[in-house]
Amino acid sequence: MELQLALDLVDIPGAIEVIKEVEEHIDIVEIGTPVVINEGLRAVKEVKSAFPNLTVLADLKIMDAAGYEVMKASEAGADIITILGAAEDESIKGAIEEAKKQNKKILVDMIAVKDLVKRAEELDKLGADYICVHTGYDLQAVGQNSFADLAAIKSVVKNAKTAIAGGIKLDTIAEAIQAKPDLIIVGGGIAGQDDKKAAAAKMKELMAQG
Numbered sequence: 001m002e003l004q005l006a007l008d009l010v011d012i013p014g015a016i017e018v019i020k021e022v023e024e025h026i027d028i029v030e031i032g033t034p035v036v037i038n039e040g041l042r043a044v045k046e047v048k049s050a051f052p053n054l055t056v057l058a059d060l061k062i063m064d065a066a067g068y069e070v071m072k073a074s075e076a077g078a079d080i081i082t083i084l085g086a087a088e089d090e091s092i093k094g095a096i097e098e099a100k101k102q103n104k105k106i107l108v109d110m111i112a113v114k115d116l117v118k119r120a121e122e123l124d125k126l127g128a129d130y131i132c133v134h135t136g137y138d139l140q141a142v143g144q145n146s147f148a149d150l151a152a153i154k155s156v157v158k159n160a161k162t163a164i165a166g167g168i169k170l171d172t173i174a175e176a177i178q179a180k181p182d183l184i185i186v187g188g189g190i191a192g193q194d195d196k197k198a199a200a201a202k203m204k205e206l207m208a209q210g
């Protein structure tokens, strides 16, 4: 089980500072959608060159022109690129095909997908590397989470790795761990804490205990 730190509310120097603090306790660093909107793919490029040994995920949440966008994120140094599960199959196929060419991985974000089980089954057959259930900020604000969704997709996904994101904190990570995803994605639960290193270390410790 791997831990991904999502960085959403920082600029490039801020991202580098946080990563330095928690690097030894995380497996993947995510350059979040707001950071890419503010700073462009330069954020991916600068983080990858500062931490060449760290797996970098570009959270582009691609919806269209998927092959092209995967190519540009790959050129910037991303190892994993995200596309939305709600995108057309043609876009999903384009993203997966380009990622294979570039030796990269695709994480499909299931945010706002209504029939999760059916779509997860389809995405698994299309060859997604990761399928991620996700409660975005706007639904976190009204008290939702993705724990039941993770169990639901795990019942049908055979090949892809499964992931969960959205509001996971130290006091809720146990529920995510129980459902045994391959990847747990945490943003504010680490980046928003005073002692980021301690939060990441404790989460990794709980994940190792299983």
Ligand SMILES: O=C(CO)[C@H](O)[C@H](O)COP(=O)(O)O
Residues within 6 Å of the ligand: 006, 007, 008, 032, 033, 059, 135, 136, 137, 165, 166, 167, 168, 185, 186, 187, 188, 189
């Ligand atoms: O993609 C995102 C929002 O769309 C976030 O990166 C993801 O939800 C993880 O952050 P947090 O743990 O703070 O919810």
